[in-house]
Structure formats: C-alpha cells, structure tokens
Amino acid sequence: MLKKERYTAFINHFSENMPVAETELVYENPYQLLVAVALSAQCTDKRVNLTTPAIFRDFPTPYHLAATNFDELFPYIKSISYPNNKTKHLIGMAKMLVEDFNAEVPSTVDELVKLPGVGRKTANVITSVVWNQPNMAVDTHVFRVSRRLGLVTMTAKTPLEVEKQLIRHIPKEHVHKAHHWLILHGRYTCLARKPKCMECSITHFCRYFEKNKEKILDEQNAGFSPKK
Numbered sequence: 001m002l003k004k005e006r007y008t009a010f011i012n013h014f015s016e017n018m019p020v021a022e023t024e025l026v027y028e029n030p031y032q033l034l035v036a037v038a039l040s041a042q043c044t045d046k047r048v049n050l051t052t053p054a055i056f057r058d059f060p061t062p063y064h065l066a067a068t069n070f071d072e073l074f075p076y077i078k079s080i081s082y083p084n085n086k087t088k089h090l091i092g093m094a095k096m097l098v099e100d101f102n103a104e105v106p107s108t109v110d111e112l113v114k115l116p117g118v119g120r121k122t123a124n125v126i127t128s129v130v131w132n133q134p135n136m137a138v139d140t141h142v143f144r145v146s147r148r149l150g151l152v153t154m155t156a157k158t159p160l161e162v163e164k165q166l167i168r169h170i171p172k173e174h175v176h177k178a179h180h181w182l183i184l185h186g187r188y189t190c191l192a193r194k195p196k197c198m199e200c201s202i203t204h205f206c207r208y209f210e211k212n213k214e215k216i217l218d219e220q221n222a223g224f225s226p227k228k
Contacts, residue, residue, distance in 0.1 A: 001205055006150050007169050009205035014181040017201070021180035023129050025049065030105035030130045031097075032056055034115075035065075037122045038090060043081040051080055062103040065094035089117025107131055121159065125179075134175035138163045141186030142179065148190060150207030 001009075014021070024045045027033040035055060040048045055076050059065040065073075070087055077083045077090070093115045097103050105126065106112055112123035124137035136142070138159035146152045152165040170178050189196050195208070197216050203209040209216065 001150070001207075001210075003150065003169070006205050006207075010149065010151060010181075010202070011170070011174055011178070013202055013205075014177070015174070018177075018181055018184070021177045021184065023125070023180065024184075026052065028056075030126065031062055033129060034093070034105050034118075034122075034126055035090060037125050038093065038117050039077065039080050039086055041082070041086075041122070047080065051077065059094075062094045062097040065090060066098045086117065092116030093118065105130070107133075109135060124163075128176040128179055132176045134167070134172040136163045136166045136170075136175055136179055138166075139183065140192070141190075142166075142182040144192060145182045145186040145190045148195070148206065148208035149202070150205075 023033075025033065025036040025040060026049045027036050032052070036048050036052050039051065055073075058076070059068060059073075068091060070091065073091060074083060074087045077087050080086060096115050097105065100114075101111070107127060107130070109120065109123040109127055112118050112126055113120060121137045121139060124135040127133040128135045128137060138146075143159055143162050146162055146166060147154060147156065151169070152162050156162045156165055166178070167175065185202075186192075189200050197203060197206075197209055197212075198220050200206070200209070
C-alpha cells in the first residue's frame with residue numbers, strides 16, 4: 001500500500017469512527033490545561049487528573065501559582081513523576097506568565113516554549129487543543145503508532161522528524177484531531193509491548209500487521225498475545 005493510500009485510509013477511518021477526539025486531561029481553561037500538560041510528562045493522564053483538582057482549587061490563576069513557593073506547592077505534586085522539577089517549573093512558568101504575558105497563556109509555539117518546563121510537545125498540545133492550530137504533538141504513543149501504521153518512515157528516529165512527516169501528509173483541518181486519534185489508538189489498542197492486533201479495526205492499512213501477520217495469527221492460535 002502506498003503512503004498516500006495509508007493516510008487516506010487513516011483519515012477516513014477515524015473521521016467516521018472517532019469524529020470527536022479530545023484530550024483525556026480534565027481542564028476548564030488554557031491555564032489549567034497548561035498546568036495539566038506540564039504535569040503529564042512521563043505520567044499518566046489518570047494520575048494527573050487525580051492531582052490537578054486540588055491545584056486548580058488552591059491556585060486558580062497564574063497569579064496564585066506565581067505567589068507560592070516550593071514547599072507549599074510540592075505536597076500537591078509529590079505523587080506525580082519528577083515532582084521536584086515539575087514543582088519548580090510550574091512556579092517559574094506562572095511567574096513568566098504574570099510578568100511577560102499579563103497572566104494569559106500565549107497562543108503560539110514560539111512563545112510557549114519560552115516558559116519554564118514547556119517544550120515543543122507541550123506547546124503543540126496547547127495550541128492544538130485550545131486553538132485547533134495544525135500542530136502535531138509527538139509523544140510516545142504518536143511516535144510508536146505512526147511508525148507501525150506506516151504513516152512515517154522507520155528512519156524517523158526523533159519526535160521532530162515524526163512531527164514533520166505527519167504534518168506534511170495530514171490535511172491541516174485534520175491535524176489537531178489526528179494527534180488524539182494516534183494517542184488514543186496507542187493508549188488502548190496499539191500497546192507498546194502487546195499490541196491488540198486481533199482486536200484492531202485498522203489492520204487493513206497497518207504496515208506492522210502486514211509484516212507480522214503470520215506470526216500474529218500463529219501466536220493467537222497458540223493462545224499467546226502478539227509481541228512487539
């Protein structure tokens with residue numbers, strides 16, 4: 001199957017079967033989403049969603065967060081991965097929002113990446129989710145699934161290389177949704193160690209399944225789960 005055909009099949013399938021695709025992080029405004037995404041690095045959305053309500057309650061604006069200190073904020077974040085760095089980054093981020101952006105979350109990637117603790121992936125998430133900008137955040141799920149499906153070449157070794165290839169081939173109006181399509185498919189079906197190929201509805205255009213079909217079917221018949 002040609003790459004163009006894979007992209008067409010990918011977009012058609014998810015447009016029909018997942019027309020509404022959104023982040024699983026719980027938030028009410030751009031500030032809350034920025035905090036949640038910053039906390040979600042190398043941490044599950046489920047854990048973040050358990051942590052953020054107390055933060056949003058006690059630090060409802062960038063002004064409140066900027067006015068706190070490490071010892072006060074750390075207990076809220078201690079159950080999250082890398083709590084020391086994330087505590088420092090959140091306070092620094094809030095201070096810069098207040099001092100440089102009038103406590104408003106900036107709407108461009110170039111401005112967002114200036115904030116402490118905000119990398120390109122986080123900036124792409126914010127601009128994509130809040131403003132539907134055609135930016136593609138590449139996390140481990142997007143990286144893995146896009147390569148397995150054959151949407152990007154196996155020579156794409158970095159998130160930025162994957163991002164550029166996806167952006168090149170996905171129509172702008174679909175990019176912000178495609179980010180979630182890839183994440184959710186990777187989170188619940190195309191798992192890292194044991195992809196659920198026999199439960200998957202898109203094996204007909206999946207390069208990984210094409211190459212490993214016989215092995216997957218043999219393992220299924222033998223009562224084993226397919227391995228990476």
